Amino acid sequence: MSKRVSFYGLVGLGSLCLVFLFFNQRYGNPLKHRIQPILAMGRSWDEIEPRSLEIQEQILNTNDIKEIDESNASLTVIQHVINQQRRLIREEMIGYQYPKGNYNISANKLEDLVLEKNGRPLRSIILTTWRSGSTFLGDVLTAHPANFYHYEPLLDFDIVQIRGPPLAAEALKNVRALLNCEYADLDHYIEFGKTHSWLFNHNAPLWKQCQAHRGLCSNHRFLSGMCKLFPFQSMKLVRLRLRVAQELLSDQKLAVRLVLLVRDPRGTLQSRKHRDFCPTSPDCSDPALLCADMVSDYAVAVELQKKYPTTFRVIRYEDLAVEPYKHVEELSKFYGLDFHPNVKKFLDTHTKSDAGGVSSTFRNSKAAPFHWRTDLEFDEVEEIQRFCINAMEHWGYVPAMNATHQREFNPITDYVLDL
Template sequence: MAFFGYAHSSLSKEVKQSNSIEMVRKKEFYGIAAVALICFLLIALSQKNPSHLHSRPVSFQAIEIMDNDDADSSLIDADDTLSHISIKEIINHQRNRLKRDLYGYKLPGNLNLSDLTLDTGGQPIRTVIITTWRSGSTFLGDIINALPGNYYHYEPLLDYGIVQIRGPPYADSALAVLKSLLNCDYTDLTRYLEFGMSHIYLFTHNKRLWSQCDAYPDYCWDPDFLNEFCKLFPFQSMKTVRMRLKLAEELLQDNTLNVKVILLVRDPRGTLQSRRHRDWCPGVPDCDQPQHLCSDMVADYSAAIRLNKLYPSRFRALRYEDLSLDPYQTTEDIFAFMGLNVPLQVKDFLASHTTINVGGVSSTYRDSKNAPFHWKNDLNATEIQWIEDNCREALKLWGYRRTDGASDLKDFYPLTRYDIN
């Protein structure tokens, strides 16, 4: 009985297993049939409308979505593609973004935003920095560019190479480029734009433009887009290290520009010491020879006296050392010269960029009180003597003391007063 009971139990289990296998096979059959039916339907549908299966690429949003009260019919749909976003849509978004960014910022006098944009028939507040290589212009340029609503023309003469433009043969073409940019007219700037395509840092310093270039590269070098985009901004700043001050008088003479010019000067010992760290400078006379640098400083001093007399409200000279030693007060003075208040964003920039050394030789994160005087440690006595012998007049005119062969420069303070009145 025991054996029979065991055999009966085994037989019962085999029957159950057989039934289970049968059920699994049926489920597999129905599953395969269902998949086949779906595939058949998709093939039939694709033949009827092939484009249905080609999904559009996922787009990305370069411009922040506006608050609801700023929304308008030009909002870019979340599933829109780059090719479907028009220049007009990008311009409309940037226009609304500027209104938001400048909300609460007090404009000079009783002016409205529309009074300061070419887009609405107004005239922007334009500021041009004239200086030379390694004289602190990146730092000053970035201070002004921290201003909300600023459009930054960074080194517009970059394609001219390592050369100082003092007159013919480059003066006329260089000034034409500057004027075109200040008027937001990129139409005839083919050489400038072609150079920028392979040297993108021509545009990357203009962070408000580059945010759109990064997202919409097809538009970035398009004159039609650049003309419209540039005209939205109430403030324009420019800095160039390749043109001497006397040529800037032509910009000041153009009343339609109403430009303000800042000459930025630096101790030639500090300038030449800083240039040694750049591989593009050695062997280029306009860059590595103190006599060329200091001859330009003397010429700039004469031009500064003239421009200060003719355009006292639209020209000023500034030493890099004075900006570095007292960045907050000097920035207040610069913005007062521009007719503007110092916004919180500029104060934040100063707070983060003037206390510690971070980055390489082109970084603007510096201990600003020590940055101008590295030459005292990095140049040897022979090098200092060589520069001073070639720069006697320039040092005297711009208020820089000579070392007179002192062996210990630790406590040497190189600054005295200067006067361009």
């Protein structure tokens, strides 16, 4: 009798546990059922109408998101952040002066420039090499509202200059994918970003969310969705030579506008001396390679100026630094951008005095390009000039004749592209 009672007792206890588990699964997490309609659709966040996401966000507050089980949290957080960023962009763009046919750009409203609305962003590219002023010019572009910044997207290729095969095809594929906000096949790039935060942290709106929500910068769905919200994209390339990059100009779908930024090789190599990554790589430390690239870039630039007069331009860093307001306004028009008050404010605060380390963009801009005259010994300058005389002649840089001359002379003169 006691064994029978024990048996039925166990059966009863087991049944009670099953009932409890059923009700807990069905009703135990009411928040889960709030998001179930969206999850059940089997659609990604960017296929869902913004209105439904706004309703969803009203349901989900910050505490709710923390309570969602891990399997659903990623999609929910992405929806929340994307919705928030979409609204921020709309606010930033209030009163913006759209091109409306100026600069050969027909955009009249925000939707014309947003990928998630089948628009085409204005894509602004800076092409140069290491320590040639691109950090400053890149930050000028990021001061513009609603800009998504692809900072050195070939960082994961290491300290190399890409002049052709075998790296050129993969580099161009990655650049195109980023400009199209297609992160799904960029596993190596995303993995690299996990341990190299500067791949993302120059992109202020993106980095803010990546810090607030751990793991977002490793999620290709989030990166793609975030990128597709922005009407403006900027990119600086310091590892891709112009002979390869010119393919981007021929892609009418991308419609990029590309500026080749050139700097005096003596200033470039002086600045590289302060970077730990440079001495171990010939592509970074060898003046002969640097100046061969400058000669090659000049030859290609001559052809591109004829072929793409409205989408390709050259500027020297020295000219930009000496007259920043003039040249930034001209570059803004070239890129099809408004010379926005935010950009003017950036110039007001970043071009008057030196502050920060070697990577800082707070500089006395009129003096910054010419530090090499006092920081380099004449024998160092003479060695650079020995390899660079042709490049310097092409781009309008005057040789130093001796140590005294080096410290007193104006090292730049006019140059022209021989069209």
